[in-house]
Amino acid sequence: MYRLPIPFSRGRNPVPGPSACDVHLTLRRFFMTKPPPPVSVSVSGSVPGRTIAVRAVRCSVFGYRTAAGASVGGNPLTVFRPSLATARDALRNRSVRSQLARSCAWESAVVVPDGSGGAPRVHFHLPTGEEVEMCAHAAMGAAAVEGGCGAARIVPFRVGSDEERSEHRATVVERNGDAEVALEFAFVPSAVETDRHRNLVAAHELLSLLRLPPSDV
Secondary structure, eight states: OEEOOSSOOOSSSOOSSSOSEEEEEOTTOEEEOOOOOOEEEEEOTTSTTEEEEEEEEEEEESOEEOTTSOEEOOEEEEEEEESSGGGHHHHTSHHHHHHHHHTSSSOEEEEEOOTTSSOOEEEEEOTTSOEESOOHHHHHHHHHHHHOSSSOEEEEEEESSTTOOOOEEEEEEEETTEEEEEEEESSOOHHHHHHHHHHHHHHHHHHHHHTOOGGGO
16 A cells, blocks of 8 residues: 655655655565575676675565465565675675676665665666666565564665665564565655656546546546
């Protein structure tokens, strides 16, 4: 369930008062497999022949459980994170992240911890390796992986280039192996605002074809 309050923030500055944009994931709609042992990934580009150790966690967002308790469906995601501190710098390299992304048949999130102990930076990638500004379901998965299990936890994170210092927040609550995730953006990412505009246009076009006023829906 997405909740995008109005009015929207314009620009990239933090918004005082209530959050500019909340994205909520309802309970029992996120499933995370037990993190496997770290894997070694060979990378090229600016670090030819170098091997880095990363942890790859497979997630499923917006799935559901059957009567037998099995998780079904959902939007798959892989979250990559360095297993060793020495791999952190390698993941700051766009070409390295792109190689990791191309190893997946779905979207991925690469979490790069902050060397000084601050909020980690999350990069979102398509399976083609292309980096995008924001992917809500990938942000949810990355936050849940970072938050781990147990009591409710607030996970701060940043997105985009190193120059962007605004912190977004995710609240993660684990219940019976499922997770409830709420995202709170410090500003409305342009990708979210653009998608909302496109969705509204598409909805109005559909209503027009059906000759229905918005109040009837």
